[in-house]
Amino acid sequence: MKLVNTSVKRPVGVIMIVLAIIALGTVSLRNLNVDLFPKIDLPIAVVATSYEDAAPQEVENLISRPIESSVSSVEGIQTVQSQSQSGSSLVVMMFNNGTDLDQALLNVRESVDQVKGMLPDEAGEPSIMRFSPDQLPVMWVGLTGDQASELTKVADDQIVPFFERQSGVASVTVEGAKEREIQIVLDQSKMQQYGVTAQTITQALNSSNQSASVGDVEKGNKDLQLRVTGEFESVDDIRETIVQTESGGTIHVDELAEVNDTYKKSSGETLVNGESAVVLSIMKKTDANTVEVANNINDSMEELEGELPSDVQSDVIIDTSEYIKMSISSVVQNILIGGIISFLILLLFLKSLRATIVIGLSIPIAIISTFTLMYFTGETLNVLTLGGLALGLGMMVDSSIVILEHIYTYRQRGYSLMESAIKGASELAPAVIASTTTTLVVFLPMVFVEGIASDMFTPLALAVSFSLIASLIVAVTLVPMLSSKLLAKATQESGRRYWFNRVLDRVNNGYRSVLKWVLGHRKTTVFGTLAVIAGSLALTPMIGASFIPSSDQGQLQITVETAPGSSLAHTQDVTEQVSRELEAYDDLLETSYLNVGGSGGGGAPMASSGNQATYMLQLIPASERTKNTDDVVESISDDLSAVPGAEISVTATNSAAGTGDPVQISLKGPEHEVLRELADEVTGTISEVNGVHNATSSAEEGVPQMSINVNSEKAAMYGLTEQQIVSQIQLQFTGQTAAQYREEGDEMNVTLMYPEEERRTISDVENMSIQSESGAAVPLSSLVTLKEVQGPVTLQRENQQPQVNVTSEILDRDLGSVMSDVKQKLNHMSMPEGYSYEIGGQAQDMADSFRDLSIALVFSIFLVYAVMAVQFENFLFPFIIMFSLPATVVGVLGGLFITGLPLSIPAFIGVIMLAGIVVNNSIVLVDYINIVRREGKDRYQAILEAGPSRLRPILMTTLTTILAMVPLGLALGEGAEMQQPLAVTIIFGLTISSIFTLLLIPVVYTLFDDLTAKITRRRKKAE
Incomplete structure (x- = not known):
């Protein structure tokens, strides 16, 4: 091939290109975005709308x-x-x-x-807005x-401004903050004494709290505004605001109410x-x-420490980048271990440090080149792309070895060295390209x-493909060039490592004997x-299935939910x-x-509740x-089951899933x-299934409510509207913002409210009076009907x-076994007419992904056959070679069964x-059997010579290939759980398949050769 010839004869050019690739790869590595997993593209849009004080039904x-109907046609x-x-x-x-x-989103907006x-x-x-997993916080910082x-x-x-x-x-969100508020606590007796209403006070505050431009006047040659x-x-100033009384007199606000510069009553607590x-x-x-954002925050905190008050301490509560850095570090460590193992294997076989x-x-050249290609394709440096490099590590040297x-x-x-390099590389370059293409x-x-x-796995596929393409180019350019310069002594027998030659001879002799049999x-x-394949298929029910392996990130979430309507104080006690x-x-x-x-x-734009707490x-x-996160979850869950007065669920945080609950x-x-x-009923039924943990229903118990139904006719008799009655009730029990007060650039509410002891109990509602337009006090009980009900959450x-x-x-x-039992339970339930159920969550995603991947596997096998058919220019030999695939099932299922991993x-x-x-x-x-047969040897001798050689x-x-993946197969380090099933599958599948390749393929070759000969003889007889 011209490429080989050029690279051997122009070594300086090849070296310069390699150095340029290394430099470009180093720059690309520095600029690659680092994350735990590839970016998951979830095509989800959200429409959030507020409707204050409205019940869920309204x-x-x-x-x-209305919004559902409008967007459904998008x-x-x-x-x-x-x-x-x-x-x-x-929505x-x-x-x-x-x-x-x-x-x-544009269509939704329209x-x-x-x-x-x-x-x-x-x-x-x-x-x-659009929903994205990136909208979750990367870091939580606590101030105590x-x-x-x-x-x-x-x-x-x-x-906040500094961060x-x-x-x-x-953005930075503050939780547990105290909001400053000017509270005007009204005195009803004094208001009645002076004939003043809350509306009068509100009007007085607003009229006294205004600034306005009222025109211009001339002063010399200037206009003054x-x-x-x-x-x-x-x-x-708020205290001294003048209020007009009913009799035409004036009185200050602080004579009608207590004005407090305080903080808004908190709806929660943060510890x-x-x-x-x-x-x-x-x-x-x-x-x-x-990682870069987290590093910037950590570095800035050191700078900020000296500026904070002495009694304020800042600490990082959770830093998601820590797990990312540990995971990336462990994968890099596995790559290095795998690289060292591959190097030692090569050294053992080649008996030459130079050749190795x-x-x-x-x-290293393939890995560095891959970083460059990843940068230009917009991929991130994450556990899966690095795992792809680790998985492709052993395959990177295959082409060079051949x-x-x-x-x-x-x-x-x-x-000579030059002739050997050119001839050897040129002859096998097409075969090596074809072999690599079957993998790609x-x-x-x-x-x-x-x-x-x-x-999640397209980036992994790209990383493996990039590395194999780079290693192929190295194999047909750099390897021949270096061979022509460095292998003068490497090909001379020095008598070293005879022990390994003897081992290989024994293996060869043993293989020859088994091959004869x-x-x-x-x-x-x-x-x-x-029979072996059928036996391995029988292991399938014992292996089970799951969606994506959970990674041990060491993050737990405990949700505590007391009875609906519980006060904040009661939840705090629990x-x-x-x-x-x-x-x-x-x-x-x-x-x-x-x-x-x-x-x-959590960032959800829904209201919080005083009966809930989250750890x-x-x-x-x-x-x-010594315990993994799932063990800790189970242990804590058992301990907290004894806590009375609340429903408590303990779950492990797993950012890999990204698809909701396993069972939905x-x-x-x-x-x-x-x-x-x-x-x-369903919650109780599936809770009986072994493996189901924290089964919950989204249909929460109703919140106790006091329903107030206004009698419109009675209200009209007093000159009152329903809105006026609602407004006065709201003022009594919630308060009402009357004005805004600005101080040193901060703006806060001036809120009218009644004393807490007058808005606490049901009797306070029943004994409340409503002021009519004429100033008369009308008992609320004569205008409304009160009824205690359960309102939906x-x-x-x-x-x-x-x-x-x-x-x-x-x-x-495993998820597959659990869902199988859950479906059996649900099938035995009788659903009323018009009611049905669907399985969603990770179980549905797993089923969809398995279906899509099964189709992809079929097409992959066809493409591999097509590439081999082009290489051999023959339909029969690729068909023989494909018989190495069924035996892979033995290794895959056996490996998963031995390691206890689900599919x-x-x-x-x-x-x-x-x-x-x-x-x-x-x-x-x-290919080598055919070469030997073309040299004139019979089929049996060709197989016995080709196999051992x-x-x-x-x-x-x-x-x-196998030993480079062992560190990943052992799941060494943080975040290795994601690649472990992939590595185990390839390790066991390739091991067993290689054994069957060396023994079964020669047998299948002879069977098809006999069949071809028989068909040929029949044709000749027919002719």
């Missing part, structure tokens, strides 16, 4: 339903889901894979604009100190390691590097795989192989008991973060503890009440039909990769 009928929509709860609506649209989300006029006047502006108000001020004034200036930071400044300059704290959750920009270096150079072996052959025939083409069908499987017992060999139980795990905990009554930092726990690194059952039907009853719909979800985690069992998406990807890898040894063997290169390529 929100559903007046907000959610092109590409797969599912429309809505959640309606008190005060807010959330979630899931689009088909491949949908242009930017265009879809649809919402068309229906916006139909929404209630009190409803907020619908907010339309004596005064929560001081912590809030420090966070708002110093830390938001750091490179890559999108006239401006009346009447804004409050101090809290005393870090048991201390009251303010927590800052930091979001990164979409295109920012997670020539081949070993393929690895080329060098053939160069050795010519050198031993007496050719198996990834082509991945283009047609959609969803999570494609998003299988050729003499062809039927026994074939039927024995079929969390104190939970915290006492968690003290037993202090030696395993690095940090703990508790949010009572708040949103918990976020960070365990010490996996290398420093969607119940659909016309009535919410019936669905709620069905959901309770959240109403859900899917595709414009009521829906309730039952979800669950799994423990100690997962990574394992399936490993099977697809094997389709391109295992045929390479068969290609080498069958090709055993050495087959052993070299197989051992370098």
